[in-house]
Amino acid sequence: MENANRHFREKVRWRWLEIAFWLCTLLPFVVTPNYLSLASQIAITALFALSLDLILGYAGIVSLGHAAFFGVGAYTAGLLAKHYLGEPLTGLVAAAIAAGIMGYAMSHIVVRFRHLALIMLTLGLGLLLHEAANSASALTGGADGLQGVRVGTLFGFKFDMFGRTAYAYSLAVLFVCFLVCRRIIHSPFGLALRGIRENATRMPAIGAPSRAHLRKAYTIAAVIAGIAGALLTHTTSTVSLEVLSFQRSADVLVILILGGAGRLYGGIIGAVIYMVARDQFSGINPQYWYFWIGLLLVAVVMFLPNGILGGLARFFPRKA
Amino acid sequence: MAQDIALELPQGVRYALIGPNGAGKTTLMNLMTGMLAPDSGQIFLGGEEITALRPDTRVRKGLARTFQINTLFPQLSALESVTLAVLERNGDAHNWWRGLPRFGAAIDEAQAILDSLKIPSTKETRELAYGQQRLLEIALALATRPRVLLLDEPAAGVPKDESAALFDAIAGLSRELTILFIEHDMDVVFRFATRIIVMVGGRILVEGAPDEIARDARVREVYLGKAHA
Numbered sequence: 001m002e003n004a005n006r007h008f009r010e011k012v013r014w015r016w017l018e019i020a021f022w023l024c025t026l027l028p029f030v031v032t033p034n035y036l037s038l039a040s041q042i043a044i045t046a047l048f049a050l051s052l053d054l055i056l057g058y059a060g061i062v063s064l065g066h067a068a069f070f071g072v073g074a075y076t077a078g079l080l081a082k083h084y085l086g087e088p089l090t091g092l093v094a095a096a097i098a099a100g101i102m103g104y105a106m107s108h109i110v111v112r113f114r115h116l117a118l119i120m121l122t123l124g125l126g127l128l129l130h131e132a133a134n135s136a137s138a139l140t141g142g143a144d145g146l147q148g149v150r151v152g153t154l155f156g157f158k159f160d161m162f163g164r165t166a167y168a169y170s171l172a173v174l175f176v177c178f179l180v181c182r183r184i185i186h187s188p189f190g191l192a193l194r195g196i197r198e199n200a201t202r203m204p205a206i207g208a209p210s211r212a213h214l215r216k217a218y219t220i221a222a223v224i225a226g227i228a229g230a231l232l233t234h235t236t237s238t239v240s241l242e243v244l245s246f247q248r249s250a251d252v253l254v255i256l257i258l259g260g261a262g263r264l265y266g267g268i269i270g271a272v273i274y275m276v277a278r279d280q281f282s283g284i285n286p287q288y289w290y291f292w293i294g295l296l297l298v299a300v301v302m303f304l305p306n307g308i309l310g311g312l313a314r315f316f317p318r319k320a
Numbered sequence: 321m322a323q324d325i326a327l328e329l330p331q332g333v334r335y336a337l338i339g340p341n342g343a344g345k346t347t348l349m350n351l352m353t354g355m356l357a358p359d360s361g362q363i364f365l366g367g368e369e370i371t372a373l374r375p376d377t378r379v380r381k382g383l384a385r386t387f388q389i390n391t392l393f394p395q396l397s398a399l400e401s402v403t404l405a406v407l408e409r410n411g412d413a414h415n416w417w418r419g420l421p422r423f424g425a426a427i428d429e430a431q432a433i434l435d436s437l438k439i440p441s442t443k444e445t446r447e448l449a450y451g452q453q454r455l456l457e458i459a460l461a462l463a464t465r466p467r468v469l470l471l472d473e474p475a476a477g478v479p480k481d482e483s484a485a486l487f488d489a490i491a492g493l494s495r496e497l498t499i500l501f502i503e504h505d506m507d508v509v510f511r512f513a514t515r516i517i518v519m520v521g522g523r524i525l526v527e528g529a530p531d532e533i534a535r536d537a538r539v540r541e542v543y544l545g546k547a548h549a
Binding site: 003004005007184190204205210 | 355377392421
Protein backbone atom coordinates (compact mmCIF):
# COMPACT_ATOMS: atom_id res chain seq x y z
CA MET A 1 0.00 0.00 0.00
CA GLU A 2 3.02 2.25 0.50
CA ASN A 3 3.54 2.08 -3.26
CA ALA A 4 0.00 3.28 -3.88
CA ASN A 5 0.56 6.36 -1.76
CA ARG A 6 3.90 7.03 -3.45
CA HIS A 7 2.07 7.22 -6.79
CA PHE A 8 0.30 10.33 -5.48
CA ARG A 9 3.22 11.77 -3.50
CA GLU A 10 5.39 11.67 -6.62
CA LYS A 11 2.97 13.96 -8.45
CA VAL A 12 2.74 16.46 -5.59
CA ARG A 13 6.49 16.69 -5.03
CA TRP A 14 8.28 19.93 -5.99
CA ARG A 15 10.67 19.44 -8.87
CA TRP A 16 14.03 21.19 -9.17
CA LEU A 17 12.93 22.75 -12.42
CA GLU A 18 10.01 24.40 -10.64
CA ILE A 19 12.21 25.85 -7.92
CA ALA A 20 14.64 27.09 -10.55
CA PHE A 21 11.77 28.66 -12.45
CA TRP A 22 10.56 30.66 -9.46
CA LEU A 23 14.10 31.79 -8.65
CA CYS A 24 14.35 33.04 -12.26
CA THR A 25 11.31 35.25 -11.73
CA LEU A 26 13.51 37.33 -9.39
CA LEU A 27 16.06 37.98 -12.15
CA PRO A 28 14.32 41.06 -13.66
CA PHE A 29 15.19 43.04 -10.49
CA VAL A 30 18.87 42.59 -11.29
CA VAL A 31 19.12 41.85 -15.01
CA THR A 32 16.47 44.10 -16.56
CA PRO A 33 15.70 46.81 -13.99
CA ASN A 34 14.39 49.06 -16.78
CA TYR A 35 11.71 46.54 -17.68
CA LEU A 36 10.11 46.03 -14.27
CA SER A 37 6.84 47.60 -15.39
CA LEU A 38 6.68 45.07 -18.23
CA ALA A 39 7.61 42.29 -15.80
CA SER A 40 4.77 43.34 -13.56
CA GLN A 41 2.34 43.32 -16.53
CA ILE A 42 3.57 39.82 -17.34
CA ALA A 43 2.99 38.61 -13.78
CA ILE A 44 -0.56 40.01 -13.84
CA THR A 45 -1.31 38.42 -17.22
CA ALA A 46 0.19 35.15 -15.98
CA LEU A 47 -2.12 35.21 -12.97
CA PHE A 48 -5.10 35.84 -15.25
CA ALA A 49 -4.03 32.93 -17.48
CA LEU A 50 -3.56 30.71 -14.42
CA SER A 51 -7.13 31.43 -13.44
CA LEU A 52 -8.36 30.45 -16.92
CA ASP A 53 -6.24 27.30 -16.75
CA LEU A 54 -8.15 26.19 -13.67
CA ILE A 55 -11.44 26.08 -15.58
CA LEU A 56 -10.21 25.38 -19.13
CA GLY A 57 -7.16 23.21 -18.57
CA TYR A 58 -8.47 21.25 -15.61
CA ALA A 59 -12.26 21.32 -15.73
CA GLY A 60 -12.62 21.68 -19.51
CA ILE A 61 -14.85 24.79 -19.45
CA VAL A 62 -14.03 26.88 -22.53
CA SER A 63 -14.62 30.57 -21.88
CA LEU A 64 -14.46 33.54 -24.23
CA GLY A 65 -15.62 35.96 -21.56
CA HIS A 66 -13.12 35.50 -18.78
CA ALA A 67 -12.26 39.24 -18.81
CA ALA A 68 -15.58 39.79 -17.04
CA PHE A 69 -14.01 38.75 -13.73
CA PHE A 70 -10.74 40.51 -14.41
CA GLY A 71 -12.72 43.68 -15.10
CA VAL A 72 -14.93 43.37 -12.04
CA GLY A 73 -11.81 42.98 -9.92
CA ALA A 74 -10.12 45.94 -11.59
CA TYR A 75 -13.12 48.25 -11.16
CA THR A 76 -13.77 47.12 -7.59
CA ALA A 77 -10.18 47.92 -6.62
CA GLY A 78 -10.32 51.18 -8.59
CA LEU A 79 -13.59 52.43 -7.11
CA LEU A 80 -12.50 51.48 -3.61
CA ALA A 81 -9.20 53.33 -4.01
CA LYS A 82 -10.86 56.35 -5.58
CA HIS A 83 -13.68 56.83 -3.10
CA TYR A 84 -12.72 55.17 0.17
CA LEU A 85 -9.44 53.50 0.79
CA GLY A 86 -6.25 53.22 -1.28
CA GLU A 87 -4.63 50.47 0.74
CA PRO A 88 -3.83 47.77 -1.85
CA LEU A 89 -4.33 44.56 0.15
CA THR A 90 -7.83 45.60 1.21
CA GLY A 91 -8.49 46.32 -2.46
CA LEU A 92 -7.31 42.84 -3.41
CA VAL A 93 -9.64 41.22 -0.91
CA ALA A 94 -12.59 43.36 -2.01
CA ALA A 95 -11.89 42.58 -5.67
CA ALA A 96 -11.64 38.87 -4.92
CA ILE A 97 -14.97 38.91 -3.09
CA ALA A 98 -16.76 40.92 -5.79
CA ALA A 99 -15.45 38.73 -8.62
CA GLY A 100 -16.18 35.60 -6.59
CA ILE A 101 -19.80 36.58 -6.00
CA MET A 102 -20.25 37.29 -9.69
CA GLY A 103 -18.50 34.08 -10.66
CA TYR A 104 -20.69 32.06 -8.33
CA ALA A 105 -23.85 33.69 -9.71
CA MET A 106 -22.79 33.11 -13.32
CA SER A 107 -21.63 29.56 -12.62
CA HIS A 108 -25.22 28.44 -12.17
CA ILE A 109 -25.88 29.25 -15.82
CA VAL A 110 -22.51 28.36 -17.26
CA VAL A 111 -22.20 24.79 -15.94
CA ARG A 112 -25.41 23.75 -17.67
CA PHE A 113 -23.83 24.09 -21.10
CA ARG A 114 -20.93 22.66 -23.02
CA HIS A 115 -19.13 23.12 -26.32
CA LEU A 116 -20.31 25.86 -28.69
CA ALA A 117 -23.22 26.96 -26.51
CA LEU A 118 -20.81 27.48 -23.62
CA ILE A 119 -18.42 29.57 -25.72
CA MET A 120 -21.26 31.77 -26.97
CA LEU A 121 -22.72 32.09 -23.50
CA THR A 122 -19.46 33.23 -21.88
CA LEU A 123 -18.84 35.54 -24.84
CA GLY A 124 -22.31 37.04 -24.47
CA LEU A 125 -22.03 37.55 -20.73
CA GLY A 126 -18.63 39.21 -21.23
CA LEU A 127 -20.03 41.60 -23.85
CA LEU A 128 -22.99 42.42 -21.63
CA LEU A 129 -20.74 43.45 -18.80
CA HIS A 130 -18.47 45.45 -21.08
CA GLU A 131 -21.39 47.49 -22.40
CA ALA A 132 -22.89 47.85 -18.92
CA ALA A 133 -19.60 49.38 -17.70
CA ASN A 134 -19.50 51.57 -20.79
CA SER A 135 -22.98 52.99 -20.24
CA ALA A 136 -22.56 53.41 -16.48
CA SER A 137 -20.05 56.17 -17.13
CA ALA A 138 -21.01 58.08 -13.99
CA LEU A 139 -19.62 55.19 -11.98
CA THR A 140 -16.88 53.80 -14.23
CA GLY A 141 -15.85 56.81 -16.28
CA GLY A 142 -17.06 54.94 -19.36
CA ALA A 143 -14.78 55.01 -22.39
CA ASP A 144 -12.51 57.58 -20.74
CA GLY A 145 -11.64 55.16 -18.00
CA LEU A 146 -11.75 55.57 -14.25
CA GLN A 147 -9.67 58.61 -13.31
CA GLY A 148 -8.38 59.69 -9.93
CA VAL A 149 -7.52 56.28 -8.55
CA ARG A 150 -5.15 56.91 -5.63
CA VAL A 151 -3.32 53.80 -4.60
CA GLY A 152 -1.76 53.94 -1.17
CA THR A 153 1.55 52.54 -0.04
CA LEU A 154 2.19 48.85 0.38
CA PHE A 155 3.90 48.13 3.73
CA GLY A 156 5.34 51.64 3.46
CA PHE A 157 6.58 51.17 -0.13
CA LYS A 158 5.26 53.55 -2.76
CA PHE A 159 4.41 52.41 -6.26
CA ASP A 160 7.39 54.10 -7.96
CA MET A 161 7.81 54.91 -11.63
CA PHE A 162 10.44 52.20 -12.11
CA GLY A 163 7.98 49.52 -11.14
CA ARG A 164 10.05 47.93 -8.38
CA THR A 165 7.17 47.83 -5.91
CA ALA A 166 4.74 46.97 -8.69
CA TYR A 167 6.71 43.91 -9.78
CA ALA A 168 7.46 42.74 -6.24
CA TYR A 169 3.76 43.07 -5.41
CA SER A 170 2.49 41.37 -8.59
CA LEU A 171 5.03 38.59 -8.35
CA ALA A 172 4.27 37.91 -4.68
CA VAL A 173 0.53 37.75 -5.35
CA LEU A 174 1.10 35.54 -8.41
CA PHE A 175 3.22 33.18 -6.34
CA VAL A 176 0.71 32.93 -3.50
CA CYS A 177 -2.16 32.30 -5.94
CA PHE A 178 -0.01 29.76 -7.75
CA LEU A 179 0.57 27.90 -4.48
CA VAL A 180 -3.17 27.85 -3.88
CA CYS A 181 -3.86 26.55 -7.41
CA ARG A 182 -1.15 23.94 -7.09
CA ARG A 183 -2.72 22.75 -3.87
CA ILE A 184 -6.16 22.63 -5.49
CA ILE A 185 -4.86 20.61 -8.44
CA HIS A 186 -3.35 18.01 -6.14
CA SER A 187 -6.39 17.78 -3.88
CA PRO A 188 -9.34 15.39 -4.23
CA PHE A 189 -11.31 18.25 -5.76
CA GLY A 190 -8.57 18.77 -8.35
CA LEU A 191 -8.71 15.08 -9.20
CA ALA A 192 -12.49 15.39 -9.64
CA LEU A 193 -11.96 18.31 -12.04
CA ARG A 194 -9.56 16.23 -14.10
CA GLY A 195 -12.17 13.48 -14.05
CA ILE A 196 -14.75 15.85 -15.53
CA ARG A 197 -12.29 16.92 -18.24
CA GLU A 198 -11.36 13.32 -19.02
CA ASN A 199 -14.88 11.95 -19.18
CA ALA A 200 -17.92 14.00 -18.24
CA THR A 201 -20.25 11.05 -18.95
CA ARG A 202 -18.57 8.77 -16.45
CA MET A 203 -18.55 11.22 -13.55
CA PRO A 204 -22.24 10.88 -12.58
CA ALA A 205 -21.83 7.10 -12.85
CA ILE A 206 -19.26 7.18 -10.03
CA GLY A 207 -21.58 9.33 -7.94
CA ALA A 208 -19.92 12.66 -8.68
CA PRO A 209 -22.03 15.84 -8.56
CA SER A 210 -20.23 17.31 -11.58
CA ARG A 211 -22.16 20.57 -11.69
CA ALA A 212 -21.39 21.35 -8.06
CA HIS A 213 -17.70 20.70 -8.77
CA LEU A 214 -17.80 22.94 -11.83
CA ARG A 215 -19.58 25.74 -9.98
CA LYS A 216 -16.87 25.69 -7.35
CA ALA A 217 -14.07 25.67 -9.93
CA TYR A 218 -15.68 28.52 -11.84
CA THR A 219 -16.03 30.58 -8.66
CA ILE A 220 -12.41 30.00 -7.62
CA ALA A 221 -11.24 30.95 -11.12
CA ALA A 222 -13.35 34.12 -10.95
CA VAL A 223 -11.77 35.05 -7.60
CA ILE A 224 -8.25 34.68 -9.02
CA ALA A 225 -9.14 36.63 -12.17
CA GLY A 226 -10.56 39.37 -9.96
CA ILE A 227 -7.32 39.51 -7.98
CA ALA A 228 -5.38 39.83 -11.25
CA GLY A 229 -7.63 42.72 -12.27
CA ALA A 230 -7.07 44.46 -8.95
CA LEU A 231 -3.31 44.09 -9.40
CA LEU A 232 -3.55 45.91 -12.72
CA THR A 233 -5.47 48.75 -11.09
CA HIS A 234 -2.99 49.03 -8.23
CA THR A 235 0.10 48.97 -10.43
CA THR A 236 -1.23 51.42 -13.06
CA SER A 237 -3.46 53.66 -10.89
CA THR A 238 -6.13 53.66 -13.55
CA VAL A 239 -8.90 51.45 -14.90
CA SER A 240 -9.77 51.56 -18.58
CA LEU A 241 -12.78 49.95 -20.19
CA GLU A 242 -10.32 47.60 -21.88
CA VAL A 243 -10.18 45.42 -18.74
CA LEU A 244 -13.60 44.06 -19.71
CA SER A 245 -12.98 43.85 -23.45
CA PHE A 246 -13.45 40.85 -25.67
CA GLN A 247 -9.84 41.35 -26.76
CA ARG A 248 -8.63 40.63 -23.24
CA SER A 249 -10.70 37.44 -23.05
CA ALA A 250 -9.36 36.32 -26.42
CA ASP A 251 -5.75 37.22 -25.55
CA VAL A 252 -5.74 35.20 -22.34
CA LEU A 253 -7.10 32.20 -24.23
CA VAL A 254 -4.34 32.59 -26.84
CA ILE A 255 -1.75 32.89 -24.06
CA LEU A 256 -2.94 29.73 -22.35
CA ILE A 257 -3.08 27.72 -25.58
CA LEU A 258 0.40 28.97 -26.54
CA GLY A 259 1.89 28.01 -23.20
CA GLY A 260 -0.06 24.80 -22.76
CA ALA A 261 -3.36 24.32 -20.91
CA GLY A 262 -3.79 21.97 -17.99
CA ARG A 263 -0.26 22.17 -16.60
CA LEU A 264 -0.25 25.18 -14.22
CA TYR A 265 2.91 26.69 -15.72
CA GLY A 266 1.42 26.90 -19.22
CA GLY A 267 -0.31 30.21 -18.63
CA ILE A 268 2.79 31.70 -17.01
CA ILE A 269 5.11 30.64 -19.85
CA GLY A 270 2.51 31.76 -22.37
CA ALA A 271 2.25 35.17 -20.70
CA VAL A 272 6.02 35.65 -20.76
CA ILE A 273 6.25 34.77 -24.46
CA TYR A 274 3.18 36.74 -25.48
CA MET A 275 4.00 39.91 -23.54
CA VAL A 276 7.68 39.96 -24.50
CA ALA A 277 6.75 39.30 -28.14
CA ARG A 278 4.21 42.12 -28.04
CA ASP A 279 6.75 44.45 -26.50
CA GLN A 280 9.43 43.59 -29.08
CA PHE A 281 7.30 43.25 -32.22
CA SER A 282 5.25 46.35 -31.53
CA GLY A 283 8.55 48.21 -31.24
CA ILE A 284 9.37 47.13 -34.79
CA ASN A 285 5.93 47.70 -36.23
CA PRO A 286 3.20 48.89 -33.87
CA GLN A 287 0.40 48.18 -36.33
CA TYR A 288 1.02 44.64 -37.37
CA TRP A 289 2.57 42.95 -34.36
CA TYR A 290 -0.41 40.60 -33.99
CA PHE A 291 0.66 39.00 -37.28
CA TRP A 292 3.53 37.28 -35.47
CA ILE A 293 1.33 36.18 -32.60
CA GLY A 294 -1.06 34.69 -35.16
CA LEU A 295 1.79 32.88 -36.87
CA LEU A 296 3.07 31.57 -33.54
CA LEU A 297 -0.43 30.43 -32.55
CA VAL A 298 -0.94 28.55 -35.80
CA ALA A 299 2.47 26.91 -35.54
CA VAL A 300 1.94 25.87 -31.91
CA VAL A 301 -1.53 24.46 -32.47
CA MET A 302 -0.34 22.52 -35.55
CA PHE A 303 2.92 21.15 -34.22
CA LEU A 304 2.66 21.34 -30.42
CA PRO A 305 -0.95 20.45 -29.57
CA ASN A 306 -0.15 20.60 -25.85
CA GLY A 307 1.40 24.04 -26.14
CA ILE A 308 4.98 25.12 -25.81
CA LEU A 309 5.24 23.64 -22.33
CA GLY A 310 3.74 20.36 -23.55
CA GLY A 311 6.41 20.29 -26.25
CA LEU A 312 9.18 20.99 -23.76
CA ALA A 313 7.85 18.36 -21.36
CA ARG A 314 8.90 15.66 -23.84
CA PHE A 315 12.52 16.55 -23.07
CA PHE A 316 11.97 16.33 -19.32
CA PRO A 317 10.12 13.05 -18.79
CA ARG A 318 8.75 12.44 -15.33
CA LYS A 319 10.23 9.62 -13.37
CA ALA A 320 7.60 6.91 -13.10
CA MET B 321 -37.55 1.79 -25.95
CA ALA B 322 -38.98 -0.11 -23.04
CA GLN B 323 -42.54 -0.28 -21.73
CA ASP B 324 -44.77 -2.00 -19.20
CA ILE B 325 -41.77 -3.20 -17.21
CA ALA B 326 -42.49 -4.71 -13.80
CA LEU B 327 -39.35 -6.06 -12.26
CA GLU B 328 -38.10 -6.84 -8.79
CA LEU B 329 -34.47 -7.59 -8.01
CA PRO B 330 -34.02 -9.32 -4.62
CA GLN B 331 -30.69 -8.98 -2.84
CA GLY B 332 -27.83 -11.23 -3.87
CA VAL B 333 -29.37 -12.55 -7.07
CA ARG B 334 -27.35 -12.73 -10.30
CA TYR B 335 -29.64 -11.70 -13.10
CA ALA B 336 -28.89 -12.02 -16.78
CA LEU B 337 -30.84 -9.68 -19.03
CA ILE B 338 -31.05 -11.16 -22.50
CA GLY B 339 -32.92 -10.45 -25.69
CA PRO B 340 -32.33 -9.74 -29.36
CA ASN B 341 -30.73 -6.47 -30.49
CA GLY B 342 -33.07 -3.54 -30.01
CA ALA B 343 -35.06 -5.34 -27.33
CA GLY B 344 -34.56 -2.38 -24.97
CA LYS B 345 -31.98 -3.89 -22.60
CA THR B 346 -29.68 -0.86 -22.46
CA THR B 347 -32.72 1.43 -22.41
CA LEU B 348 -33.98 -0.37 -19.32
CA MET B 349 -30.56 0.09 -17.72
CA ASN B 350 -30.59 3.80 -18.58
CA LEU B 351 -34.04 4.13 -17.02
CA MET B 352 -32.90 2.40 -13.84
CA THR B 353 -29.79 4.56 -13.49
CA GLY B 354 -31.58 7.82 -14.31
CA MET B 355 -29.74 8.51 -17.54
CA LEU B 356 -33.16 8.46 -19.16
CA ALA B 357 -36.35 9.72 -17.51
CA PRO B 358 -39.37 7.38 -17.71
CA ASP B 359 -42.63 8.76 -19.16
CA SER B 360 -44.48 6.96 -16.40
CA GLY B 361 -43.88 4.49 -13.60
CA GLN B 362 -41.74 4.33 -10.49
CA ILE B 363 -38.35 2.96 -9.52
CA PHE B 364 -37.48 1.90 -5.97
CA LEU B 365 -34.14 1.04 -4.43
CA GLY B 366 -34.33 -0.87 -1.17
CA GLY B 367 -37.85 0.46 -0.50
CA GLU B 368 -36.97 4.10 -1.27
CA GLU B 369 -38.36 5.74 -4.38
CA ILE B 370 -35.58 7.03 -6.64
CA THR B 371 -37.58 7.88 -9.79
CA ALA B 372 -36.89 11.61 -9.54
CA LEU B 373 -33.27 11.41 -8.41
CA ARG B 374 -30.30 12.44 -10.54
CA PRO B 375 -27.95 9.68 -11.77
CA ASP B 376 -25.13 10.68 -9.39
CA THR B 377 -27.52 10.69 -6.41
CA ARG B 378 -28.70 7.19 -7.31
CA VAL B 379 -25.08 6.03 -7.41
CA ARG B 380 -24.47 7.41 -3.93
CA LYS B 381 -27.55 5.52 -2.76
CA GLY B 382 -26.06 2.27 -4.01
CA LEU B 383 -27.04 1.79 -7.65
CA ALA B 384 -23.97 1.55 -9.88
CA ARG B 385 -23.48 0.65 -13.51
CA THR B 386 -20.81 -0.07 -16.09
CA PHE B 387 -20.86 0.77 -19.77
CA GLN B 388 -20.96 -1.40 -22.87
CA ILE B 389 -18.39 0.90 -24.52
CA ASN B 390 -15.45 1.82 -22.25
CA THR B 391 -16.34 5.05 -20.50
CA LEU B 392 -13.14 5.67 -18.56
CA PHE B 393 -10.69 8.49 -17.77
CA PRO B 394 -8.00 7.97 -20.44
CA GLN B 395 -5.27 10.14 -18.92
CA LEU B 396 -5.82 9.25 -15.27
CA SER B 397 -4.04 6.21 -13.90
CA ALA B 398 -6.22 3.30 -12.85
CA LEU B 399 -5.38 4.11 -9.24
CA GLU B 400 -6.33 7.77 -9.64
CA SER B 401 -9.62 6.81 -11.31
CA VAL B 402 -10.69 4.36 -8.63
CA THR B 403 -9.44 6.63 -5.82
CA LEU B 404 -11.62 9.38 -7.27
CA ALA B 405 -14.64 7.08 -7.16
CA VAL B 406 -13.87 6.19 -3.53
CA LEU B 407 -13.47 9.87 -2.61
CA GLU B 408 -16.77 10.74 -4.28
CA ARG B 409 -18.45 8.01 -2.26
CA ASN B 410 -17.08 9.00 1.13
CA GLY B 411 -17.68 12.72 0.54
CA ASP B 412 -14.03 13.82 0.43
CA ALA B 413 -14.02 14.77 -3.26
CA HIS B 414 -15.13 18.32 -2.41
CA ASN B 415 -11.94 18.85 -0.38
CA TRP B 416 -9.70 21.32 -2.20
CA TRP B 417 -7.20 22.25 0.49
CA ARG B 418 -5.60 18.93 1.46
CA GLY B 419 -3.17 17.03 -0.73
CA LEU B 420 -4.24 13.67 -2.15
CA PRO B 421 -1.45 11.71 -0.41
CA ARG B 422 -3.16 12.47 2.90
CA PHE B 423 -6.20 10.43 1.91
CA GLY B 424 -4.37 7.18 2.59
CA ALA B 425 -7.47 5.13 3.48
CA ALA B 426 -9.18 5.95 0.19
CA ILE B 427 -6.01 5.24 -1.79
CA ASP B 428 -5.52 1.90 -0.01
CA GLU B 429 -9.13 0.92 -0.66
CA ALA B 430 -8.73 1.76 -4.36
CA GLN B 431 -5.52 -0.23 -4.51
CA ALA B 432 -7.24 -3.22 -2.88
CA ILE B 433 -10.08 -3.13 -5.44
CA LEU B 434 -7.55 -2.99 -8.30
CA ASP B 435 -5.52 -5.83 -6.77
CA SER B 436 -8.60 -8.00 -6.38
CA LEU B 437 -9.28 -7.63 -10.11
CA LYS B 438 -5.56 -7.84 -11.00
CA ILE B 439 -5.47 -4.45 -12.74
CA PRO B 440 -2.06 -2.68 -12.91
CA SER B 441 -2.69 0.42 -10.84
CA THR B 442 -0.10 3.05 -11.78
CA LYS B 443 -0.41 2.89 -15.57
CA GLU B 444 -2.50 5.49 -17.35
CA THR B 445 -5.88 4.08 -18.30
CA ARG B 446 -5.25 4.54 -22.03
CA GLU B 447 -2.14 2.35 -21.73
CA LEU B 448 -4.01 -0.59 -20.20
CA ALA B 449 -4.85 -3.64 -22.31
CA TYR B 450 -8.45 -3.74 -23.50
CA GLY B 451 -9.41 -6.56 -21.17
CA GLN B 452 -7.95 -4.65 -18.22
CA GLN B 453 -9.97 -1.61 -19.23
CA ARG B 454 -13.12 -3.76 -19.14
CA LEU B 455 -12.17 -4.79 -15.60
CA LEU B 456 -11.53 -1.15 -14.67
CA GLU B 457 -15.13 -0.43 -15.72
CA ILE B 458 -16.19 -2.85 -12.98
CA ALA B 459 -13.59 -1.56 -10.48
CA LEU B 460 -14.98 1.98 -10.81
CA ALA B 461 -18.49 0.72 -10.13
CA LEU B 462 -17.34 -1.35 -7.15
CA ALA B 463 -15.59 1.66 -5.61
CA THR B 464 -19.01 3.28 -5.17
CA ARG B 465 -19.93 0.32 -2.87
CA PRO B 466 -23.14 -0.51 -4.71
CA ARG B 467 -26.03 -2.59 -3.41
CA VAL B 468 -27.18 -3.16 -6.97
CA LEU B 469 -24.67 -3.43 -9.81
CA LEU B 470 -25.76 -3.16 -13.44
CA LEU B 471 -23.25 -4.49 -15.98
CA ASP B 472 -23.92 -3.59 -19.61
CA GLU B 473 -22.17 -6.33 -21.61
CA PRO B 474 -19.14 -6.46 -19.32
CA ALA B 475 -17.27 -8.73 -21.74
CA ALA B 476 -18.13 -6.76 -24.91
CA GLY B 477 -15.23 -7.03 -27.32
CA VAL B 478 -13.28 -9.42 -25.10
CA PRO B 479 -12.17 -12.71 -26.76
CA LYS B 480 -14.21 -15.72 -25.63
CA ASP B 481 -11.36 -17.36 -23.72
CA GLU B 482 -10.73 -14.18 -21.72
CA SER B 483 -14.39 -13.46 -21.06
CA ALA B 484 -14.60 -16.55 -18.83
CA ALA B 485 -11.92 -15.06 -16.56
CA LEU B 486 -13.79 -11.78 -16.51
CA PHE B 487 -17.02 -13.48 -15.47
CA ASP B 488 -15.15 -15.49 -12.86
CA ALA B 489 -14.14 -12.16 -11.35
CA ILE B 490 -17.77 -11.04 -11.42
CA ALA B 491 -18.92 -14.33 -9.87
CA GLY B 492 -16.41 -13.78 -7.06
CA LEU B 493 -18.03 -10.50 -5.98
CA SER B 494 -19.83 -10.25 -2.64
CA ARG B 495 -23.01 -12.35 -2.27
CA GLU B 496 -24.67 -9.31 -0.66
CA LEU B 497 -24.56 -7.60 -4.04
CA THR B 498 -27.44 -7.81 -6.51
CA ILE B 499 -26.10 -8.04 -10.06
CA LEU B 500 -27.92 -7.55 -13.34
CA PHE B 501 -25.85 -8.13 -16.46
CA ILE B 502 -26.61 -7.86 -20.15
CA GLU B 503 -24.87 -10.62 -22.13
CA HIS B 504 -25.26 -12.27 -25.51
CA ASP B 505 -23.14 -15.38 -24.96
CA MET B 506 -25.62 -18.06 -23.81
CA ASP B 507 -22.88 -20.28 -22.31
CA VAL B 508 -21.91 -17.41 -20.01
CA VAL B 509 -25.52 -16.55 -19.24
CA PHE B 510 -26.45 -20.07 -18.19
CA ARG B 511 -23.24 -20.52 -16.23
CA PHE B 512 -23.35 -17.36 -14.13
CA ALA B 513 -26.98 -16.26 -13.85
CA THR B 514 -29.25 -17.48 -11.08
CA ARG B 515 -32.23 -15.83 -12.77
CA ILE B 516 -32.77 -14.78 -16.38
CA ILE B 517 -34.91 -11.98 -17.78
CA VAL B 518 -35.82 -12.15 -21.48
CA MET B 519 -36.76 -8.89 -23.18
CA VAL B 520 -38.35 -8.64 -26.62
CA GLY B 521 -39.62 -5.49 -28.33
CA GLY B 522 -39.25 -3.30 -25.25
CA ARG B 523 -41.21 -5.64 -22.97
CA ILE B 524 -40.26 -8.38 -20.58
CA LEU B 525 -41.27 -11.65 -22.22
CA VAL B 526 -40.49 -13.89 -19.28
CA GLU B 527 -38.42 -13.99 -16.10
CA GLY B 528 -37.32 -17.18 -14.40
CA ALA B 529 -34.63 -19.64 -13.33
CA PRO B 530 -32.22 -20.76 -16.06
CA ASP B 531 -33.80 -24.21 -16.49
CA GLU B 532 -37.26 -22.67 -16.81
CA ILE B 533 -35.97 -20.25 -19.45
CA ALA B 534 -34.25 -23.06 -21.32
CA ARG B 535 -37.54 -25.02 -21.45
CA ASP B 536 -39.75 -22.05 -22.29
CA ALA B 537 -41.27 -22.48 -25.72
CA ARG B 538 -41.77 -18.74 -26.33
CA VAL B 539 -38.14 -18.01 -25.52
CA ARG B 540 -36.97 -20.78 -27.85
CA GLU B 541 -39.12 -19.36 -30.57
CA VAL B 542 -38.21 -15.65 -30.40
CA TYR B 543 -34.70 -15.85 -29.13
CA LEU B 544 -32.87 -19.08 -28.48
CA GLY B 545 -34.43 -20.70 -31.53
CA LYS B 546 -33.02 -18.02 -33.73
CA ALA B 547 -29.66 -17.94 -32.01
CA HIS B 548 -29.18 -21.71 -32.12
CA ALA B 549 -30.60 -22.23 -35.60
